[in-house]
Amino acid sequence: MTILKRITTAALGAALLTSLAPAQAADDTIKVGVLHSLSGTMAISETTLKDTMLMLIDEQNKKGGLLGKQLEAVVVDPASNWPLFAEKARELIAKDKVAAVFGCWTSVSRKSVLPVFEELDSLLFYPVQYEGEESSKNVFYTGAAPNQQAIPAVDYLMNELGVKRWVLAGTDYVYPRTTNKILEAYLKAKGVAADDIMINYTPFGHSDWQSIVADIKKFGSAGKKTAVVSTINGDANVPFYKELGNQGVSAEDIPVVAFSVGEEELSGIDTKPLIGHLAAWNYFMSVEDETNDAFIDAWHAFIKNDDRVTNDPMEAHYIGFNMWVEAVKKAGTTDAKAVQDAIIGVAVPNLSGGLATMMPNHHITKPVLIGEIQDDGQFVTVWSTAGTVVGDAWSDYLEGSKDIIADWRVPLACGNYNVKTGKCSGQNY
Amino acid sequence: MCTIFGTECAPFAGMGSRHAICSTLPMHGAATADFTLAGLVVLVVALLVASPAVRAGDDALAAALAGLDTRSFDAKARAVEAIAATRDPRAAGLLQALLDGRLMRAKADDRFVLADDADGGYAITDALSGAVLGTVGKRKLARLSINNALRTQLRGFIAEAALDNPDAATRRAAVEAMAGHLDGDSRAVLDRLRGSEPDARVRAALDTAIALYDLEQGDDDAQTAAIAVLRGSLDPVARGRLAAIAEDPEAPRALQAAASSALASIENRIATYEFLQMVFFGLSLGSVLVLAAIGLAITFGVMGVINMAHGELIMLGAYTTYVVQLAMPNHLGWSLAVAVPAAFLVAALVGIAIERGVIRFLYGRPLETLLATFGVSLVLQQAVRTIFSPLNRSVATPAWMSGSLELNSVLSLTYNRLYIMAFALIVFAALMAVLRYTRLGLEVRAVAQNRAMARAIGVRGARVDALTFGLGSGVAGVAGVALSQLTNVGPNLGQAYIVDSFMVVVFGGVGNLWGTLVAGLGLGVANKFLEPWAGAVMAKILVLVFIIVFIQKRPRGLFPQRGRAAES
């Protein structure tokens, strides 16, 4: 009995004590949280971003740190598990007392941590292109909103390639749903008939694309130039492109423009059959610019592998991190509230030779680049916007959101302000 | 068309033929796919009119080539036209090199070179003189990138000589490219070629192309004749034009009827082929399921081990393929042949290690094998993450597995699926043979039926267990080689197949390999037939619900084991 009791209480006691122990917030460092999945399905994409953050923090420290203190990365593994994301976010903010968190990839992980960041009033830098329809006081969206990726890509296909028939293929979750909804509205506004739009959703990790590719082929054989706009997510892309290649769908017949396929995804595919298919991003590794060359060199040196590629979300972290650093310098403190105010308007160089500015809606300005896949797994830029495009949190093409704006400057200070009703809704603070 | 484009002709010196090569000079700068087609037709006309001209000099080609040194694709398109316009015999080769990505610019002296992969960089030769320039590092050369529009344009120029090509398949491709874009002149050209064409399939292609033109432009008689030719043609353009006539209220009644009936016959044929295609898709999905599940049919079905690490053994096979390809980068075609035995060995050894290290302590406690092997699967996943990084690895598809066997424009069977179907059957047959005809097989069956009795008559249970588990694991590894050709090679590969594998084995009947085969193929076909009707997700859900209900009807699967062993 006594032994039993002792063991049980010891175990539970240990558990309690460890969590009880106050985080040793050393005063000489500033902690930065890194919240990316290192295991599970999303590890494929997110591990690289963790390494990117470690590199950026390392470089900042070499430059003498921030506010005279060294930066310290706190890395946790939310394991591609959405409730765990919320738990780990809370752990980073409440227990480790990090000054800001860089992390998340999927929309659902962001949705899962959002209430935590709002409750504890901390900062999240979210580096991935996403569906928009959100602007939180505590989140900075350094990836593309739909108007910074999807719409320019469709414009390119329509104007430069003369595409008349559209396949909108995506994985069944909120980002493709939103993007396709926006695109459908946009295409119809441009006079495309409903018959000329085919929408198809597949589950995550879909691996058997035979029927769908055959359908696309059939749809594309109607005599009008056809293109596929793909919002297919991560893992499902490899079998999709393999099937395209094998069924002989070449980029010249039916080009596929993808919003979720970057250099890193391509490094896992034999790209020969994919030459000429397109992707729309705000950064390509092949961009010729000095800052980009320096970034690539630093990355290769940090990861100790010259074959590793860089991609768009990495650039987003690069921009986000530098913006945060500048804002902290401007505010003179890492206090979340002060940084929230200071960061609006901060402009830092992006990797394609321009400037990225944090807008009042917590989205940033980005150039839009369209690239074609080459046989070495890189993209060659075939088109780009003249300047940068401002990220639009609330799409102009969606019924519910065209009247909504986000502006976090006083006096409005609202992420969801309806200009018609004059009401600010859906806020958690 | 000649009102838009001027033409100039020169003898095609390189081929020493009496024909002439003819280039087109656009009156205005835009380079489009239409332009290429126009050029093609003009070329054909010129080929037959053969007039002598002079060969262009080096300077013209060099100057035209220099035009490629630009970042603007429009400028490149003009340069490509200029190159073609030099009528230089080397032009076609250079354009082909540009299309293949072999044409590059040396950064040091702006010289254009042809680059081929070599150790330590590229082996380069001068693009104009053909002089060998040795090997240089990859960073010393600038690639000349091209886009889709350029690619189309290049293919057009390169195909210009194709109608005259000695290879029948190339000629046919050229004709098919022209079909649907003919005008009066080119129709006449094709008609003339038709007379001298020796190859039956090329002739058929010519007939279709001419009929397509007649259908749109010809008089009523020609149209009627064309409809007769096109009856049963699967060409999508033909379908479109026939439909246009069938629905055209101004067309003569008889013509309309003929078009409708031709259309109906086409639709019938298409429906048949689409049905066949669906069967093919289903069988191919089924063969993937069979491959993924068959190793499990041994470890789980025969040995009773709930092997949650099965998926990771498949993953190991896929990674082995990756490593084999890394080790022999110059023999891609053979890499899979090497990878199959290698993957079998790797997975089998890991399997034996799992059996000796963990599972042998757990016989008689099948549910606990689930726990232990789940732990093993986590360790294996993390191990490949640590060794190979969490990123997907690129496994190349050898040339003989790429592309598809195009039976007609509706039905084409992709080679990789065909090979994988055959491979699944071979693996299945080999496994059956091992179990039926070898001593190991006999012992395996004995142990599976009655462990104690087998031991009593002298079967060395421990050795048999290890080898059986090794066999099942090895087969899983072999499946990994096949899957590496279809899907991602990454740490999550195994998880994607584990649930499906268990479903297949249980549906087929635990302990029965035939059951696994029938179940795998059956579920694959069912899934594919449901998919167009219900969508990919609902199809899968329906199949799962079907399995649940089916197990209620036959609680021991499709082919239940009989006798005492079934009760345990």
Add this chain to the structure above:
Amino acid sequence: MITRWLMNDRGGAVMLGVLLLAALVVPLANLGIGADSPLHVSTYTVTLLGKYLCYAVLALALDLVWGYCGVLSLGHGAFFALGGYAMGMYLMRQIGERGVYGNPLLPDFMVFLNWERLPWYWHGFDMFWFALVMVALAPGLLAFVFGWLAFRSRVTGVYLSIITQALTYALMLAFFRNEMGFGGNNGLTDFKDLLGFDLQADATRVSLFLASAALLAIAYVACRHITGSRLGRVVVAVRDAENRARFLGYRVENYKLWVFTFSAVLAGLAGALYVPQVGIINPSEFQPLNSIELVIWVAVGGRGTLWGAAAGAVLVNYAKTSFTAVLPEVWLFALGALFVLTTLLLPRGLAGLLRNRGEAR
């Protein structure tokens, strides 16, 4: 009577004691002691403990069917998730006009999908009592129908395990579909309040923690009661020799069905308390892997000892929490090794280890 079986069940007694202690100490240490004090328990810890307790209830539910009834369900996560969804739907309806699009009736994702009206199965969820009924009814009914079919057809052993897995897998795919009207991949999130209490307030969190502790205690006593009753004895007999029990005249399938359904309801209740504490419910809760992990908690803790299952759930999840923070790169090695070693060295789990020691003395 309760005191009598508590005397015979030291593990259970300790567990209930610890629960009581935690229920007294944690609220005090969270609300009563200032954040600067070393004795303060952070809200983070409170939520975490609450989550563990929900998992413990779930493990208890599984142990009842697996440990006592011999039915290895690889789909118990489905019942947990269904309970969670029922609660999530209530919480969604509570958001009302505070949603992103400010629609008083429709949750945001429906506005977004252009749905005009609330689907019929969302009606009633604005009432807490209705949601509570559904929390029990949805998983219970599914388990009843499923069990009624499966047990009457005498589906047993691995066949049963695999079709339960098929069940949860099918549900996962179904809930992933946006057309289903449960929010697709994003699931239900952005909850505001429960019965009018702000979910982000410390007091609410502590209350939820207390509710979880109470649920665990009640569930434990109930399970204990069932296993100690005549029904429990028959059930154990079914586990050990199903045919013999059948030949003795017991309606085996009825007993199994009863226990299976009860267990599913319990899992649903655990899910319902889990959702407001973690703040999201999404189809990945239906993942077959989750259900397998659940089996592992029970195995680690000790199959066939109720308190062992609960302790296993807490321990494994605590290990997961700390491993993912301390060893983010290699924690799967540690967790995997833990599972392998437990199976090999502790065939009856931690509970078995403790009991052996107790008996040895």
